[in-house]
Amino acid sequence: MTTALPVLDCPHYTADRCRSCTWLERPYDDQLAAKQASTQAALRAVLGDRQEPDWLPPVPSAPAGFRTKAKMVVGGTVDQPTLGLWRPPQGFVDIRDCALHTAGIQAALPVLAAFVTRAALAPYDVPTRSGELKHLLVTESPAGELMVRWVLRSTEGEARVRKHLPWLLDALPTLRVVTLNLQPAHAAVLEGERELVLTEQATLPMEVNGLTLHLGPRSFFQTNTDVAATLYRTARAWVDELGPATVHDLYCGVGGFALHLAAPGRTVTGIEISADAVAAADRGRIDAGQSAEQVRFVAGDAASYLLEDRADLVVVNPPRRGLGDELASRLEDAGPDWLLYSSCHPTSLASDLEVMRSYAPVRAQVLDMFPQTAHLEVLLLATRSQRNE
Ligand SMILES: C[S@@+](CC[C@H](N)C(=O)[O-])C[C@H]1O[C@@H](n2cnc3c(N)ncnc32)[C@H](O)[C@@H]1O
Numbered sequence: 001m002t003t004a005l006p007v008l009d010c011p012h013y014t015a016d017r018c019r020s021c022t023w024l025e026r027p028y029d030d031q032l033a034a035k036q037a038s039t040q041a042a043l044r045a046v047l048g049d050r051q052e053p054d055w056l057p058p059v060p061s062a063p064a065g066f067r068t069k070a071k072m073v074v075g076g077t078v079d080q081p082t083l084g085l086w087r088p089p090q091g092f093v094d095i096r097d098c099a100l101h102t103a104g105i106q107a108a109l110p111v112l113a114a115f116v117t118r119a120a121l122a123p124y125d126v127p128t129r130s131g132e133l134k135h136l137l138v139t140e141s142p143a144g145e146l147m148v149r150w151v152l153r154s155t156e157g158e159a160r161v162r163k164h165l166p167w168l169l170d171a172l173p174t175l176r177v178v179t180l181n182l183q184p185a186h187a188a189v190l191e192g193e194r195e196l197v198l199t200e201q202a203t204l205p206m207e208v209n210g211l212t213l214h215l216g217p218r219s220f221f222q223t224n225t226d227v228a229a230t231l232y233r234t235a236r237a238w239v240d241e242l243g244p245a246t247v248h249d250l251y252c253g254v255g256g257f258a259l260h261l262a263a264p265g266r267t268v269t270g271i272e273i274s275a276d277a278v279a280a281a282d283r284g285r286i287d288a289g290q291s292a293e294q295v296r297f298v299a300g301d302a303a304s305y306l307l308e309d310r311a312d313l314v315v316v317n318p319p320r321r322g323l324g325d326e327l328a329s330r331l332e333d334a335g336p337d338w339l340l341y342s343s344c345h346p347t348s349l350a351s352d353l354e355v356m357r358s359y360a361p362v363r364a365q366v367l368d369m370f371p372q373t374a375h376l377e378v379l380l381l382a383t384r385s386q387r388n389e
Contacts, residue, residue: 007024007025007026007027007028008021008024008063008064008099008372010024010098010099012093012095012098017087017090017093017095018084018085018087018093018095018098020085020373021100021372021373022372022373022374023372023373023374024372028060028063028371031368031371031372032058032060032366032368033058034374035058035366035368035374035376036055036058036366038346038374039346039364039366039376039378040052040055042346042347042349042350043346043349043350043353043361043364043380045350046350046351046353046354047353047361048357050357050360050361051360051361052361053361053362053363053364053380053381053382054362054363054364055364055365056363056364056365057365058365058366058367058368059227059230059231059234059365059366059367059368060368060371061224061226061227061368061369061370061371062226062371063371063372064099064100064371065099065100065101065102065103066100066102066224066226066227066371067100067101067102067105067223067224068102068105068139068140068141068142068221068223068224068225069137069138069139069140069221069223070098070101070105070109070136070137070138070139071135071137071190072084072095072096072109072135072136072137072138073085073086073092073134073135074116074121074123074124074133074134074135074136075091075092075123075124075125076092076094076123077122077123078116078117078120078121078122078123079117081113081116081117081123081133082094082123083095083096083109083112083113083136084096084098086126092123096109096110096113097109100371100372102140104140104144104146104174105138105140105146108138108140108146108148108172108174108175109136109138111168111171111172112136112138112148112168112172114171115164115167115168115171116133118164118167119157119160119161119163119164120157120160121133121150121152121157121160121161122157124153129186131153132152132153132154132156132157133150133151133152133153133157134151134152134153134183135150135151135183135190135191136148136149136150136151137149137151137181137190137191139204139215139221141204141205141206141207141215141225142206142207142208142225143205143207144174145174145175145176145204145205146172146174146175146176146177146204147176147177147178147179147204147215147217148168148172148175148177148178148179149178149179149180149181149191149195149217150178150179150180150181151181151182151183151190151191151192152180152181152182152183153182153183153184154182154184155180155182155196158180158196161180161198162198165178165198165199169199175199176199176201176204177197177199177201177202177203177204177217178197178198178199179195179196179197179198179199179217180195180196180198181194181195181196181217181218182194182195182196191218195217195218197217202216202217203215203216203217203280203283206221206225206254208225208228208229208232208256209229209232209233209260211259211260211284211287211288212284212287212288213254213255213256213259213280213281213284214254214280214281214283214284214287215254215280216254216276216277216279216280218274218276219253219254219274219276219277219280220253220254220274220277221253221254222256222369222377223369223370224369224370227367227368227369227377228256228369230367231256231342231367231369231377231379232256232257232260233260234365234367234379235257235260235261235315235340235342235379236260236261238340238363238379238381239261239313239315239340240263242312242313242338243266244266244311244312244313244336244338245265245266245267245312246266246267246268246269246310246311246312246313247261247266247267247268247269247311247312247313247314247315248268248269248270248271248305248309248311248313248314248315248336249261249268249269249270249271249314249315249317250271250302250305250314250315250316250317250318250327251271251272251273251302251316251317251318251319252270252271252272252277252278252281252297252317253272253274253277253281253317254277254280254281254284255270255280255281255282255284255285255297256317257270257315257317257342258270258281258285258295258297258315259281259284259285259288259290259295261315262285262288262290262294262295266294267293267294267295267296268294268295268296269295269296269297269298269309269311270295270296270297270298271297271298271300271302271305272297272298272299272300272302273299273300273301273302274299275299278297278298278299281297282297285297302316302318302323302327303323303324303326303327305327305330310336311336312336312337312338313336313337313338313339313340314331314335314336314338314339314340315340315341315342316339316340316341316342317341317342317343318343318348320344320345320348321345321348322343322345322348322349322351322352323348323352324352325355328351328352328355328356329355331356331359332355332356332357332358332359335356335359335384337383337384337385338381338382338383338385339356339359339381339382339383339384340379340380340381340382341379341380341382342377342378342379342380343377343378343380344369344375344376344377346376346378349378349380353382356382358384359382359383359384360382360383360384361380361381361382362381362382362383363380363381364378364379364380364381365378365379366378367379
């Protein structure tokens with residue numbers, strides 16, 4: 001475990017410009033211990049007479065430079081755009097040098113700010129509802145390549161973005177994917193439904209543990225790629241120990257768990273609501289040399305997941321809200337012997353475990369995907385089989 005790391009020195013926090021890192025004043029080893037304790041407490045509250053899992057030591061993260069995705073609110077003016085937050089009553093706050101982002105993102109943001117001026121993209125002004133550019137979303141792959149998405153109110157600036165795109169691609173040689181996302185509503189919504197891809201390449205290859213996951217503009221990817229790599233390796237090790245012949249991966253996204261869990265003699269089915277993510281996951285399967293009989297991805301709602309095609313083990317990695325009563329009840333009624341639950345919200349994990357009373361936790365580990373905040377990821381293995389350890 002990482003100990004005695006200095007507390008991150010952030011000028012924006014000190015000046016009270018940004019308080020997103022709610023645990024910034026807490027030494028890092030305290031943060032890890034507190035995350036472990038709060039997760040244990042959340043589960044204990046619902047386990048009843050079920051045994052506690054074996055808790056493995058929490059997985060630390062680099063305390064800074066770990067965020068591979070930047071979500072910046074754009075404010076200010078065309079000539080002096082701010083990249084950061086909308087924080088009333090202060091208004092727009094510029095945190096383009098935020099130390100949580102990877103070095104590649106930190107280096108790219110000033111160039112992207114210069115592009116705002118060059119392409120005359122008027123930042124959206126929340127109080128007056130004027131302007132066009134709302135957010136700037138940047139992702140960096142482990143290979144140092146970038147995806148940039150401009151979230152705009154309308155296509156008003158499209159021609160200017162296209163005109164100046166060669167300049168941007170020249171100024172940022174690692175830039176691979178550029179898109180416009182259209183978000184017309186006056187609402188605190190990060191992005192809209194429509195995406196215009198402006199580059200030849202539409203997805204960013206994210207190499208994780210020797211596998212290539214193809215990330216499309218609107219698909220989910222874990223924010224801390226290093227810790228995500230540990231998460232997928234840990235899942236693979238735990239699953240390989242059990243050796244299931246059939247695995248279902250619900251909420252599979254672009255295939256992180258499913259592609260890691262593929263193995264000779266094992267079939268894996270991934271289920272995901274986003275058709276784009278399913279297509280990307282299938283591309284990852286082809287790159288990994290796995291056959292469509294061995295690994296398949298299906299677009300659909302995990303909540304209506306049918307259990308006819310029985311699995312030996314199910315992996316679930318739902319959004320923050322958790323599985324919900326409907327799916328948790330289905331799993332409780334007819335789920336497989338083994339459940340591997342990856343959760344970013346221990347409270348919803350605990351509610352789901354309350355419904356899935358016949359699953360006994362076996363092993364659990366907290367992974368620190370989000371240093372400097374109370375957020376975390378937890379991986380939990382549970383079983384309803386008599387093989388329970
Ligand atoms: C926390 S992400 C996990 C993605 C993936 N397991 C990974 O490691 O990157 C949750 C995923 O669930 C998907 N999703 C949300 N609601 C869903 C639903 N009702 N049915 C299936 N997938 C859903 C989202 O699109 C997103 O890809």
